[in-house]
Amino acid sequence: MQFKAQEADWFEEWFGEDYLRIYQHRDESEAERAIDLIATHVPDREIQTVLDLACGAGRHSKALCERWWTVGLDLSASLLRVARRDAPDAPYVRADMRELPFADESFDLVVNLFTSFGYFEDDREHARVLARVREAMKSRGTFVIDFLNASQVRRNLVPYDERVESGITIEKSRIISPDDRFVEKRIRLRERGREYVERVRLLSAGDLERMLETAGFEVVHCFGDYTGASWSENSPRTILFASRK
Numbered sequence: 001m002q003f004k005a006q007e008a009d010w011f012e013e014w015f016g017e018d019y020l021r022i023y024q025h026r027d028e029s030e031a032e033r034a035i036d037l038i039a040t041h042v043p044d045r046e047i048q049t050v051l052d053l054a055c056g057a058g059r060h061s062k063a064l065c066e067r068w069w070t071v072g073l074d075l076s077a078s079l080l081r082v083a084r085r086d087a088p089d090a091p092y093v094r095a096d097m098r099e100l101p102f103a104d105e106s107f108d109l110v111v112n113l114f115t116s117f118g119y120f121e122d123d124r125e126h127a128r129v130l131a132r133v134r135e136a137m138k139s140r141g142t143f144v145i146d147f148l149n150a151s152q153v154r155r156n157l158v159p160y161d162e163r164v165e166s167g168i169t170i171e172k173s174r175i176i177s178p179d180d181r182f183v184e185k186r187i188r189l190r191e192r193g194r195e196y197v198e199r200v201r202l203l204s205a206g207d208l209e210r211m212l213e214t215a216g217f218e219v220v221h222c223f224g225d226y227t228g229a230s231w232s233e234n235s236p237r238t239i240l241f242a243s244r245k
Contacts, residue, residue, distance in 0.1 A: 011119050014196045015076035018189060020057065022170055028059065033226035034113055034146060035063040040228065041221055041241055042109060042142050050109045051136065053097055054116030058083030058090070065090055068109070073097065098125060100132045107137050113146040118201035123211075126201065130215035137244045143217060147238045149224070149231075150202040153183050168192060176202070205231055205238045217242035 047068045052061045055072030057079045064070040071091040074080050080092050095101050110133050120126055133143055154176060162171045169190035177184055177199075185198040203211070209219045219242045224235025231238060 010197045010199055012075065014187075014198060015056070015074075016078040018192075018194060018196065020078060020082060021168070022165065022187065022189075030226065031059045031063050031113075034060060035067070037223065037226050037228055037239070038109075038111060038144050038241075039067055043140070043243070045108070045140075047108045049107045050111065051100075051102070051107045053110055053112040053133065055079075055083060055092070056114075056116070058086055058092070060111065060113050061090065061092075062087060064111070073100070097129050098132060100136050102136045104135050105138045108141050109144070110137055110141070111144045111146075113144070115146070115148045115200060117145060117147055118203055119199070120201070123201070126203075127211060127215060130211060130217070134216045134244055139244060141244045143212070143242045143244065145208065145212075145240050145242070147203065147208060147240075148183075148200065149233075149235050149238045150204045150207075151233045152236065153202065157183070205240070208238065208240055212240065212242045216245050218245055 050064050050068045050070040052064055052070055052072040055061045055074045056076070058072055061070055061072040061083065065087070071093060072083060073093045073095055075094065075096055077094060080094055083090070083092050093101060117129070118126065137143065157174055157176065159175070160171070160173050162169055164170070171188040171190060173186045175184050176182070181202060182199050183202055187196045187198065188194070205222060209222075212219055219240050221241035222231045223229060223237070223239040224231040225237050225239075229235070
């Protein structure tokens with residue numbers, strides 16, 4: 001099966017009402033484990049301000065707010081409506097992660113969780129995000145990126161599956177792009193006649209570390225899951241902790 005090349009703005013169409021219906025049962029305990037890992041491994045310093053970058057519907061922001069003052073940022077108005085409904089007093093901002101609307105050196109901690117990176121066709125846009133993150137962080141602040149494990153995705157790709165949710169058949173087809181740079185998922189809602197695409201850059205742990213170092217960070221931890229296990233080629237996640245130089 002071949003998919004045609006998709007435009008880089010697929011994420012502007014996908015993260016809306018249908019996304020919320022399909023992924024309405026996200027695991028809250030998984031979010032808690034991710035934040036527990038972060039709390040355990042941030043430097044021995046006071047954390048006063050946190051940015052949840054690409055916060056979605058606020059699943060991680062809620063857990064972060066229990067520990068620190070946190071602002072969530074996302075591009076999707078639909079996901080932010082849910083976040084604000086669940087936590088009306090929490091600060092949420094709608095913006096593009098390539099243009100952060102914050103003053104320089106605003107945050108002690110910035111997190112980007114659950115593969116909310118790698119959405120752009122051009123890696124210069126990914127580098128631009130990291131540059132903006134660095135500008136928004138305080139000196140020696142910590143940036144945590146929780147990403148897919150590219151080698152594990154390539155090795156264990158499931159070409160097709162389907163399930164029924166609230167009477168809607170959800171079909172998912174997956175391929176690695178012909179240039180081996182992206183994992184592409186096509187989501188079809190059969191009864192609704194709607195189709196969406198997810199397209200994420202297959203960045204290895206080494207790729208991410210090099211990009212972070214180029215942007216002015218020093219990687220201090222690399223974990224393979226939310227328990228804090230060491231990263232390996234078979235790890236389910238790639239979780240990097242980086243300090244701003």
